[in-house]
Amino acid sequence: MGLSSSLSIAIFLLYFTSVLAGPDKKKPDYLTQIDGLDTDYYRKTCPKAEEIISKKVKHWISKDYTLGASLLRLHFHDCAIRGCDGSVLVNTTGSERYAKASKTLRGFDVIDDIKAELEDKCPKTVSCADILTAVARDATHEIGGPYWSLKYGRKDGRKSLAEEAEGVPMGRESVTGLIQFFQSKGLTLLDLVVLSGAHTIGRCSCGSIQYRIYNYTEYGLADPSIDLKFLNFLQRKCRQASEYTELDAVTPTIFDSVYYKNLQQRMGLLSTDQMLYADSRTGPLVKALAAQHNLFYQQFGVSMKKLSKVQVLTGDEGEVRTKCFAFN
Ligand code: HEM
Numbered sequence: 488m489g490l491s492s493s494l495s496i497a498i499f500l501l502y503f504t505s506v507l508a509g510p511d512k513k514k515p516d517y518l519t520q521i522d523g524l525d526t527d528y529y530r531k532t533c534p535k536a537e538e539i540i541s542k543k544v545k546h547w548i549s550k551d552y553t554l555g556a557s558l559l560r561l562h563f564h565d566c567a568i569r570g571c572d573g574s575v576l577v578n579t580t581g582s583e584r585y586a587k588a589s590k591t592l593r594g595f596d597v598i599d600d601i602k603a604e605l606e607d608k609c610p611k612t613v614s615c616a617d618i619l620t621a622v623a624r625d626a627t628h629e630i631g632g633p634y635w636s637l638k639y640g641r642k643d644g645r646k647s648l649a650e651e652a653e654g655v656p657m658g659r660e661s662v663t664g665l666i667q668f669f670q671s672k673g674l675t676l677l678d679l680v681v682l683s684g685a686h687t688i689g690r691c692s693c694g695s696i697q698y699r700i701y702n703y704t705e706y707g708l709a710d711p712s713i714d715l716k717f718l719n720f721l722q723r724k725c726r727q728a729s730e731y732t733e734l735d736a737v738t739p740t741i742f743d744s745v746y747y748k749n750l751q752q753r754m755g756l757l758s759t760d761q762m763l764y765a766d767s768r769t770g771p772l773v774k775a776l777a778a779q780h781n782l783f784y785q786q787f788g789v790s791m792k793k794l795s796k797v798q799v800l801t802g803d804e805g806e807v808r809t810k811c812f813a814f815n
Pocket residue numbers: 553556557558559560563591593656657658659665679682683685686688689690691692693694695734757759
Protein backbone atom coordinates (compact mmCIF):
# COMPACT_ATOMS: atom_id res chain seq x y z
CA MET A 488 0.00 0.00 0.00
CA GLY A 489 1.36 3.43 -0.96
CA LEU A 490 2.05 6.17 1.53
CA SER A 491 -0.64 8.45 0.18
CA SER A 492 -3.36 5.83 0.45
CA SER A 493 -2.29 4.86 3.97
CA LEU A 494 -2.34 8.52 4.93
CA SER A 495 -5.80 8.99 3.56
CA ILE A 496 -7.00 5.98 5.51
CA ALA A 497 -5.48 7.44 8.65
CA ILE A 498 -7.02 10.83 8.00
CA PHE A 499 -10.36 9.20 7.39
CA LEU A 500 -10.10 7.30 10.67
CA LEU A 501 -9.11 10.43 12.55
CA TYR A 502 -12.03 12.29 11.09
CA PHE A 503 -14.35 9.45 11.96
CA THR A 504 -13.21 9.22 15.60
CA SER A 505 -13.21 12.97 16.06
CA VAL A 506 -16.83 13.04 15.01
CA LEU A 507 -17.62 10.42 17.64
CA ALA A 508 -15.27 11.58 20.38
CA GLY A 509 -14.43 15.15 19.47
CA PRO A 510 -14.86 18.29 21.58
CA ASP A 511 -17.72 17.81 24.02
CA LYS A 512 -19.21 21.19 23.11
CA LYS A 513 -20.29 19.98 19.71
CA LYS A 514 -22.14 16.98 21.06
CA PRO A 515 -25.80 17.03 22.04
CA ASP A 516 -26.53 16.60 25.77
CA TYR A 517 -27.63 13.02 25.60
CA LEU A 518 -24.15 12.09 24.36
CA THR A 519 -22.18 14.08 26.95
CA GLN A 520 -24.28 12.68 29.81
CA ILE A 521 -24.19 9.10 28.71
CA ASP A 522 -20.92 8.22 30.46
CA GLY A 523 -22.21 9.51 33.82
CA LEU A 524 -19.03 11.56 34.33
CA ASP A 525 -18.75 15.30 34.79
CA THR A 526 -16.02 17.90 34.27
CA ASP A 527 -17.18 19.73 37.44
CA TYR A 528 -17.70 16.63 39.55
CA TYR A 529 -15.48 17.79 42.45
CA ARG A 530 -16.08 21.53 42.05
CA LYS A 531 -18.04 21.83 45.28
CA THR A 532 -16.75 18.85 47.24
CA CYS A 533 -13.01 19.03 46.50
CA PRO A 534 -12.16 21.96 44.23
CA LYS A 535 -8.41 21.51 44.70
CA ALA A 536 -8.38 17.80 43.79
CA GLU A 537 -6.75 18.20 40.38
CA GLU A 538 -4.20 20.67 41.75
CA ILE A 539 -3.27 18.40 44.65
CA ILE A 540 -2.83 15.45 42.31
CA SER A 541 -0.74 17.28 39.74
CA LYS A 542 1.59 18.74 42.39
CA LYS A 543 2.19 15.31 43.85
CA VAL A 544 2.82 13.76 40.45
CA LYS A 545 5.34 16.49 39.62
CA HIS A 546 7.08 15.95 42.92
CA TRP A 547 7.38 12.17 42.54
CA ILE A 548 8.55 12.33 38.92
CA SER A 549 11.16 14.95 39.78
CA LYS A 550 12.61 12.40 42.20
CA ASP A 551 12.29 9.44 39.80
CA TYR A 552 11.64 10.14 36.13
CA THR A 553 10.93 6.48 35.33
CA LEU A 554 7.76 6.63 37.45
CA GLY A 555 6.08 8.59 34.63
CA ALA A 556 5.88 5.55 32.37
CA SER A 557 4.91 3.25 35.22
CA LEU A 558 1.98 5.46 36.23
CA LEU A 559 0.68 5.57 32.66
CA ARG A 560 0.85 1.80 32.45
CA LEU A 561 -0.90 1.38 35.81
CA HIS A 562 -3.95 3.20 34.46
CA PHE A 563 -4.05 0.96 31.38
CA HIS A 564 -3.92 -2.17 33.53
CA ASP A 565 -6.71 -0.78 35.70
CA CYS A 566 -9.02 0.01 32.77
CA ALA A 567 -8.20 -3.27 31.00
CA ILE A 568 -9.77 -5.37 33.77
CA ARG A 569 -13.26 -4.56 35.12
CA GLY A 570 -12.95 -1.07 33.65
CA CYS A 571 -11.31 1.97 35.23
CA ASP A 572 -12.42 1.16 38.78
CA GLY A 573 -9.19 1.21 40.78
CA SER A 574 -9.24 -2.59 41.04
CA VAL A 575 -5.54 -2.84 40.13
CA LEU A 576 -4.62 -0.92 43.29
CA VAL A 577 -6.06 -3.33 45.85
CA ASN A 578 -3.49 -5.48 47.64
CA THR A 579 -5.56 -8.13 49.39
CA THR A 580 -4.69 -11.79 48.86
CA GLY A 581 -5.59 -12.95 45.36
CA SER A 582 -6.18 -9.41 44.01
CA GLU A 583 -5.09 -8.25 40.52
CA ARG A 584 -1.81 -7.00 41.94
CA TYR A 585 -0.76 -10.58 42.57
CA ALA A 586 -1.28 -11.74 38.97
CA LYS A 587 1.75 -12.64 36.83
CA ALA A 588 0.69 -9.89 34.42
CA SER A 589 1.05 -7.35 37.25
CA LYS A 590 4.53 -8.43 38.33
CA THR A 591 6.40 -5.34 37.08
CA LEU A 592 3.70 -2.76 37.81
CA ARG A 593 4.98 0.15 39.92
CA GLY A 594 3.77 3.46 41.28
CA PHE A 595 1.39 2.21 43.97
CA ASP A 596 3.16 4.34 46.59
CA VAL A 597 2.46 7.45 44.55
CA ILE A 598 -1.27 6.71 44.51
CA ASP A 599 -1.32 5.90 48.25
CA ASP A 600 0.51 9.16 49.00
CA ILE A 601 -1.94 11.22 46.91
CA LYS A 602 -4.91 9.43 48.46
CA ALA A 603 -3.65 10.21 51.96
CA GLU A 604 -3.49 13.92 51.21
CA LEU A 605 -6.91 13.93 49.55
CA GLU A 606 -8.42 12.10 52.53
CA ASP A 607 -6.94 14.81 54.71
CA LYS A 608 -8.33 17.69 52.60
CA CYS A 609 -11.64 16.18 51.42
CA PRO A 610 -12.42 12.93 53.28
CA LYS A 611 -14.30 10.11 51.52
CA THR A 612 -14.73 12.15 48.36
CA VAL A 613 -12.23 11.48 45.59
CA SER A 614 -12.26 7.93 44.25
CA CYS A 615 -9.08 5.96 43.59
CA ALA A 616 -10.26 5.34 40.02
CA ASP A 617 -10.44 9.10 39.43
CA ILE A 618 -7.06 9.63 41.10
CA LEU A 619 -5.42 7.06 38.84
CA THR A 620 -7.02 8.59 35.75
CA ALA A 621 -5.74 12.07 36.59
CA VAL A 622 -2.34 10.72 37.59
CA ALA A 623 -1.89 9.00 34.21
CA ARG A 624 -2.75 12.25 32.41
CA ASP A 625 -0.45 14.37 34.60
CA ALA A 626 2.40 11.85 34.41
CA THR A 627 2.18 11.78 30.60
CA HIS A 628 2.27 15.56 30.46
CA GLU A 629 5.08 15.79 32.99
CA ILE A 630 7.39 13.66 30.84
CA GLY A 631 6.69 15.70 27.72
CA GLY A 632 3.54 14.06 26.39
CA PRO A 633 0.23 15.74 25.53
CA TYR A 634 -2.33 17.11 28.02
CA TRP A 635 -6.04 16.42 27.83
CA SER A 636 -9.09 17.45 29.87
CA LEU A 637 -10.89 14.86 31.99
CA LYS A 638 -14.30 14.18 33.42
CA TYR A 639 -14.68 12.71 36.91
CA GLY A 640 -17.11 10.71 38.99
CA ARG A 641 -15.74 7.18 38.62
CA LYS A 642 -16.45 4.96 41.60
CA ASP A 643 -14.13 2.29 42.99
CA GLY A 644 -14.93 -1.35 42.36
CA ARG A 645 -15.49 -3.89 45.12
CA LYS A 646 -13.81 -6.79 43.37
CA SER A 647 -10.24 -7.46 42.25
CA LEU A 648 -9.23 -10.93 41.06
CA ALA A 649 -5.73 -12.05 40.07
CA GLU A 650 -7.07 -14.60 37.59
CA GLU A 651 -8.89 -11.86 35.67
CA ALA A 652 -5.73 -9.75 35.48
CA GLU A 653 -4.02 -12.53 33.50
CA GLY A 654 -6.23 -11.31 30.66
CA VAL A 655 -4.18 -8.12 30.17
CA PRO A 656 -2.20 -8.40 26.91
CA MET A 657 1.44 -9.20 27.69
CA GLY A 658 3.10 -9.12 24.28
CA ARG A 659 2.62 -12.61 22.92
CA GLU A 660 -0.89 -12.12 21.51
CA SER A 661 -1.82 -11.99 17.82
CA VAL A 662 -2.93 -8.71 16.26
CA THR A 663 -6.40 -10.24 15.94
CA GLY A 664 -6.31 -10.99 19.67
CA LEU A 665 -5.34 -7.40 20.46
CA ILE A 666 -8.03 -5.97 18.18
CA GLN A 667 -10.65 -8.16 19.83
CA PHE A 668 -9.46 -7.23 23.31
CA PHE A 669 -9.63 -3.51 22.52
CA GLN A 670 -12.96 -3.90 20.75
CA SER A 671 -14.42 -5.61 23.82
CA LYS A 672 -13.65 -2.37 25.70
CA GLY A 673 -15.22 -0.17 23.01
CA LEU A 674 -11.81 0.84 21.65
CA THR A 675 -11.06 0.92 17.93
CA LEU A 676 -8.20 -0.18 15.70
CA LEU A 677 -6.94 3.40 15.79
CA ASP A 678 -7.06 3.46 19.62
CA LEU A 679 -5.04 0.22 19.67
CA VAL A 680 -2.28 1.57 17.45
CA VAL A 681 -2.20 5.01 19.08
CA LEU A 682 -2.24 3.72 22.68
CA SER A 683 0.47 1.18 21.87
CA GLY A 684 2.52 4.32 21.20
CA ALA A 685 2.75 4.61 25.00
CA HIS A 686 5.68 2.25 24.49
CA THR A 687 7.62 5.30 23.30
CA ILE A 688 8.66 5.53 26.96
CA GLY A 689 9.38 3.10 29.75
CA ARG A 690 11.02 -0.23 30.07
CA CYS A 691 10.39 -3.91 29.83
CA SER A 692 11.77 -6.74 31.89
CA CYS A 693 13.98 -9.04 29.84
CA GLY A 694 11.89 -11.99 31.03
CA SER A 695 9.08 -10.76 28.77
CA ILE A 696 11.16 -10.92 25.57
CA GLN A 697 13.80 -13.61 26.11
CA TYR A 698 11.69 -16.11 24.20
CA ARG A 699 11.97 -13.85 21.11
CA ILE A 700 15.73 -13.43 21.17
CA TYR A 701 17.10 -16.81 22.24
CA ASN A 702 14.75 -19.62 21.34
CA TYR A 703 11.83 -18.56 19.13
CA THR A 704 11.83 -21.15 16.34
CA GLU A 705 11.88 -24.90 16.69
CA TYR A 706 15.57 -24.74 15.68
CA GLY A 707 16.41 -22.46 18.63
CA LEU A 708 16.72 -19.33 16.47
CA ALA A 709 15.54 -15.80 17.25
CA ASP A 710 12.34 -14.21 15.96
CA PRO A 711 13.23 -13.45 12.32
CA SER A 712 11.27 -10.17 12.39
CA ILE A 713 13.95 -8.52 14.59
CA ASP A 714 16.63 -6.35 12.96
CA LEU A 715 19.97 -8.18 13.29
CA LYS A 716 21.91 -5.38 14.95
CA PHE A 717 19.06 -4.81 17.39
CA LEU A 718 18.93 -8.55 18.05
CA ASN A 719 22.63 -8.59 18.81
CA PHE A 720 22.18 -5.68 21.23
CA LEU A 721 19.25 -7.41 22.97
CA GLN A 722 21.00 -10.76 23.23
CA ARG A 723 23.86 -9.10 25.08
CA LYS A 724 21.65 -6.92 27.27
CA CYS A 725 19.01 -9.46 28.21
CA ARG A 726 20.88 -12.51 29.50
CA GLN A 727 19.13 -12.22 32.88
CA ALA A 728 15.32 -12.31 33.00
CA SER A 729 15.45 -9.79 35.84
CA GLU A 730 17.31 -7.18 33.74
CA TYR A 731 15.41 -4.41 31.97
CA THR A 732 15.62 -2.89 28.50
CA GLU A 733 13.91 0.18 27.01
CA LEU A 734 10.71 -0.25 25.02
CA ASP A 735 11.85 2.49 22.59
CA ALA A 736 15.54 1.78 22.09
CA VAL A 737 16.20 4.97 20.10
CA THR A 738 14.60 7.74 22.22
CA PRO A 739 13.67 5.86 25.42
CA THR A 740 12.82 8.88 27.59
CA ILE A 741 11.17 11.12 24.98
CA PHE A 742 7.44 10.98 24.33
CA ASP A 743 7.56 10.98 20.53
CA SER A 744 6.52 9.01 17.45
CA VAL A 745 9.94 7.36 17.10
CA TYR A 746 8.32 4.23 18.53
CA TYR A 747 6.50 3.87 15.19
CA LYS A 748 9.67 4.57 13.20
CA ASN A 749 11.37 1.80 15.16
CA LEU A 750 8.69 -0.63 13.98
CA GLN A 751 9.52 0.32 10.38
CA GLN A 752 13.18 -0.49 11.20
CA ARG A 753 12.21 -3.89 12.69
CA MET A 754 13.15 -2.58 16.12
CA GLY A 755 9.94 -3.16 18.01
CA LEU A 756 10.76 -4.69 21.40
CA LEU A 757 7.55 -6.65 21.92
CA SER A 758 6.28 -9.03 19.31
CA THR A 759 2.87 -7.29 19.59
CA ASP A 760 4.54 -3.95 18.78
CA GLN A 761 6.39 -5.31 15.75
CA MET A 762 3.35 -7.12 14.37
CA LEU A 763 1.32 -3.89 14.30
CA TYR A 764 3.52 -2.83 11.39
CA ALA A 765 3.37 -6.12 9.51
CA ASP A 766 -0.41 -6.49 9.77
CA SER A 767 -2.42 -5.04 6.88
CA ARG A 768 -5.11 -3.69 9.23
CA THR A 769 -2.77 -1.75 11.52
CA GLY A 770 0.31 -1.22 9.31
CA PRO A 771 -1.07 1.84 7.44
CA LEU A 772 -1.77 3.54 10.77
CA VAL A 773 1.76 2.82 12.00
CA LYS A 774 3.10 4.44 8.83
CA ALA A 775 0.92 7.51 9.19
CA LEU A 776 1.84 7.98 12.87
CA ALA A 777 5.56 7.46 12.19
CA ALA A 778 5.43 10.26 9.63
CA GLN A 779 3.44 12.73 11.74
CA HIS A 780 4.51 13.37 15.31
CA ASN A 781 1.66 15.85 15.79
CA LEU A 782 -0.91 13.33 14.72
CA PHE A 783 0.34 10.93 17.39
CA TYR A 784 0.48 13.67 20.01
CA GLN A 785 -3.08 14.84 19.29
CA GLN A 786 -4.65 11.46 18.95
CA PHE A 787 -2.96 10.04 22.06
CA GLY A 788 -5.01 12.40 24.24
CA VAL A 789 -8.22 11.55 22.40
CA SER A 790 -7.65 7.81 22.76
CA MET A 791 -6.60 8.15 26.43
CA LYS A 792 -9.86 9.96 27.18
CA LYS A 793 -11.71 7.02 25.68
CA LEU A 794 -9.61 4.54 27.64
CA SER A 795 -10.39 6.42 30.87
CA LYS A 796 -14.12 5.87 30.35
CA VAL A 797 -14.00 2.12 29.80
CA GLN A 798 -16.70 0.35 31.86
CA VAL A 799 -16.68 3.00 34.59
CA LEU A 800 -18.84 2.65 37.69
CA THR A 801 -20.87 5.80 38.43
CA GLY A 802 -23.66 7.04 40.69
CA ASP A 803 -24.70 4.39 43.21
CA GLU A 804 -22.36 1.76 41.80
CA GLY A 805 -19.19 0.86 43.71
CA GLU A 806 -17.74 2.97 46.51
CA VAL A 807 -15.21 5.69 47.27
CA ARG A 808 -12.38 3.90 49.05
CA THR A 809 -10.60 5.65 51.89
CA LYS A 810 -7.44 3.68 51.14
CA CYS A 811 -6.68 2.75 47.55
CA PHE A 812 -5.05 -0.55 48.52
CA ALA A 813 -8.06 -1.83 50.51
CA PHE A 814 -11.83 -2.07 50.05
CA ASN A 815 -13.80 -0.08 52.63
C1 HEM B 1 -1.62 -3.25 23.13
C2 HEM B 1 -1.37 -4.13 24.04
C3 HEM B 1 -0.25 -3.97 25.05
C4 HEM B 1 0.66 -4.92 25.33
C5 HEM B 1 0.75 -6.32 24.75
C6 HEM B 1 1.56 -4.36 26.32
C7 HEM B 1 2.61 -5.05 26.91
C8 HEM B 1 3.56 -4.49 27.73
C9 HEM B 1 4.69 -5.19 28.29
C10 HEM B 1 5.00 -6.67 28.08
C11 HEM B 1 5.41 -4.30 29.01
C12 HEM B 1 6.68 -4.60 29.80
C13 HEM B 1 6.35 -5.35 31.06
C14 HEM B 1 7.59 -5.91 31.72
O1 HEM B 1 8.20 -5.19 32.54
O2 HEM B 1 7.97 -7.03 31.41
C15 HEM B 1 4.74 -3.02 28.91
C16 HEM B 1 5.19 -1.87 29.50
C17 HEM B 1 4.54 -0.66 29.38
N1 HEM B 1 3.29 -0.44 28.82
FE1 HEM B 1 2.27 -1.73 27.66
N2 HEM B 1 1.18 -3.09 26.60
C18 HEM B 1 0.08 -2.80 25.84
C19 HEM B 1 -0.64 -1.62 25.86
C20 HEM B 1 -0.31 -0.51 26.61
C21 HEM B 1 -1.12 0.66 26.73
C22 HEM B 1 -2.50 0.84 26.10
C23 HEM B 1 -0.43 1.53 27.52
C24 HEM B 1 -0.83 2.91 27.98
C25 HEM B 1 -1.67 3.68 27.36
C26 HEM B 1 0.81 0.90 27.85
C27 HEM B 1 1.82 1.50 28.57
C28 HEM B 1 3.00 0.88 28.93
C29 HEM B 1 4.11 1.58 29.55
C30 HEM B 1 4.21 3.08 29.79
C31 HEM B 1 5.08 0.62 29.85
C32 HEM B 1 6.41 0.85 30.56
C33 HEM B 1 6.19 0.73 32.05
C34 HEM B 1 7.39 1.07 32.92
O3 HEM B 1 8.40 1.57 32.44
O4 HEM B 1 7.27 0.85 34.13
N3 HEM B 1 0.85 -0.35 27.30
N4 HEM B 1 3.61 -3.17 28.14
